[in-house]
Amino acid sequence: MSAAKPESSDANAPTPAPTDFIRDLVAQDVAAQRYPQIVTRFPPEPNGYLHIGHAKSICLNFGLARENAGRCHLRFDDTNPVKEDVEYVEAIAADVRWLIAGWADHCLGYKPKGAHPAAQSVAGKPDFHLAAVAPSEAAEPFFASDYFEALYGYAVELIKKGRAYVCDLSAEDTDAYRGSPDKPGRNSPFRDRSVAENLDLFTRMRAGEFPNGARSLRAKIDMASPNIWLRDPLLYRIRHVPHHHAGDQWCLYPLYDFAHCLSDYLEGITHSVCTLEFEVHRPLYDWILGSLDLPRPLPHQYEFAKLQLAYTLVSKRKLLALVAGNVVSAWDDPRMPTLSGLRRRGIPAAALRDFVTGVGVTKFDSLTEAAVFENCVRTHLNGAAQRRLAVLKPIKLVLTNLAPGETVACTATNNPQDENPTTRPLALTREVYIEADDFAEVPPPKYFRLKPGGEVRLKYACIIKCEELVKDAAGALVEIRCTADLTTRNGQPNADRKVKGTVHWVSATQCVDAVVRLYDRLFTVPEPAAEEDFLKVVNPKSLETVTAKLEASLASAQIGESFQFERLGYFTPDAKDHASGRPVFNRTITLKDTWAKA
Structure with missing residues (x-):
């Protein structure tokens, strides 16, 4: 058992390790030697860019690994080929590497390129496992799509145990049969199919014999359960769509709830940490794992409250609307709360880590003032910026x-x-x-x-x-x-x-002409997501562009450097548009909170 590594032993850790209820639970597991090593994961779906809310999850999961000499896997939960894209995969990987660089990159777990779970025997029982390796040219992040064959095998096992069945109800009828929170659901008319018939139909579903939506695989649990997620949830659906990572091998895709817990198991995750909206999914997480004869220790799910920052949106759907509607220039527009946008604006990774760690980990939703984040950024830049x-x-x-x-x-x-x-x-x-x-x-x-x-x-x-x-x-x-x-x-x-x-x-x-972009908060109200139309509260003054005069030494400024323009604020060369002879600077933040009296 690896002992917990004190934070003070790491030169990159200026402050003691934080404390919270999840860290307390992990500390208990370490003390009880329940696992050979603490293994966490950060598992985004590649259907958009990471935002500041994800930073909290990244820093919590990598922080747990870092504080306990453990490992944190970067895994793409890519089970929905309709919404996913290689662009998002590459952007997410770059964002994670940026945020943990020099802090927890030694804890990052990848897998050998092209590797799939390997068969093994544990206590005389068949098993599958995919071991982690350190990042290198020969390694890549984990992908749930690399587990499709193993996941299919687990689904077959559930069918054989009488715990899953093929259902012919349409999506609309499935919803109608599910009932409501205050009304029990009804059994599907296909719930009592024989094991043999279910196995035959599931095999034919994989072979591509049926069109989209014609059939699904559902868990057989309890249609009267007070937890609506246990009312015979869908495990697989038919989608004749090629996959960004798996190609065109599959037309049968697992749903998130089925793939997620088993992906955790296949990788040897010990602590599956996610946000509070997944708390009601935890019984299903445990049911799936408990319904299979899995020989290794099972992962456990723990939930915490997500980060909600004032004057900010963290909905991928709404952020996509900002991009698609040309309200902002791109996902990495410096006004966006995406990690790529924050990085382009000049926010130091260390400042972002300190902010999300300082907010704390609780089970209670709350709104964090934007000034808390901005003051953290100013503190870092004040010490570092020329x-x-x-x-x-x-x-x-x-x-x-x-x-x-x-x-x-x-x-x-x-x-x-x-x-x-x-x-x-x-x-x-x-x-x-x-x-x-x-x-x-x-x-x-x-x-x-x-x-x-x-x-x-x-x-x-x-x-x-x-x-x-x-x-x-x-x-x-x-x-x-x-x-x-x-x-x-x-x-x-x-x-x-x-x-x-x-x-x-x-x-x-003896000066240099430069384009300087003066960025400000993107929204005029603290909770834009609560508005009926969030586009109506976009700040019309969120960007002002000026042609400025800079001292001559700034002609050699490099992308990634931060400067305090005295009496004005903190600025950085734009990562896309800045070039020798054509300087472009972005304002990261003002010297003082200009919204304090607004």
Whole structure:
């Protein structure tokens, strides 16, 4: 039995392991040595992109493996070929690898490429098992579709035991016979078919003899059960559709409830952790496993409350509607709550892990404030992001006492949060840009930025004084003319002279033009899913695109880097559109919560 590995032994773990009721149950199993190793799994269906809600499940399942020297399998529960696609398989695998990189990737379980469950004997009984391997070029994630042959064999065994039957009811009649939560169902007229007839029909179903919907395989449990999921649930249905992974070998596909528990068993999963909506499915999970003579220890299902984040949707169907309706550009649009969208926006994986872990694991649904997530992101970026100067909405400022072509050397700090902060050179030139919002010709009370006759400090440079305004024929401001007090630079005699306002700037002759996308929350209400039409509460100001002026050093910014544009927020080069000579930056998050008083 592998002992639990203390979190403090891992250099990547800055905080102690979290505690919750699921971890307590796992700890009891570890103490009782019930399993040789703790094995969990993350089993998405490849019918869409992963979203922030999935991050909680990923971090819980991989966290359990990480904290107990265990393993977590990435498995695609791909039993519905109509809605699934290779695009989603590849995106999901990339998202999972990104989220666990440097944290729990050593716990990730794959299987040899093309491998299927191998026959073995356990305690004299026949068995099937598919062992995990470490990720490599010769390995791939687990796929439930690789178990179709084994699952078919288990279905045949249930038929032989008299616990499953072939039913000819249509989908509509099946629903009608099922009854309702307060009314028992009725037995199918095909429920008492003989074992021989059921075996014959099931074999012919596999052979493709019948059209879609003509027949199904159902478990024989109890049509009067108070749990509607135990009223002879469907186990198999006919679908003459090729499969993205299994090809065209099958026209008979298992339903999720049948495939899921047996996939867990075939892989040797010990703790099958899922969200609360599957709690009512657990009796069926246990019934299927208990109805077969399976010789190895059986997995157990545990449920927790899903993550519900304010101002966010986590319904794949509704997220697909946003993409299909061109409300957003794609699944990885930085406004989307998908993991690929969050990554493209510049959210650090470590910040996302800390957030979903900090929310905790309970059995009670609740809404988490968006500010909790955003503050977690700010905390991470504040420590990691290099500081740079950028002007999003520029207006020209001329320092009249500097000659054309003259430069004044200045020094800027890269990150004051570093233990040993480094610096970089900046050039103050005759012409610079400042933010248009940092000047007011008729300032309001207590306005400490630049105004006619007023003084401010150009950050990292010197104090300047506004002397003159230049306007065009229409009266629009064209440039601000100032004088620079160069004696107030760092290291100069008057460096300590104080003024109330400090503004950022970039040199007009040594800057880079860039497209900057200012992203904000996608919805205007905390619970868009509760709206009758969620599309009516899409935030019309969720994206503003500007042409900005950036300090010259940002010309070499690389995809994946994060920067704090001082006084503005955190930004990252766009993973799709950023290129050398054509910089494109996305705003990850503002420096402060701009919604706090909304």
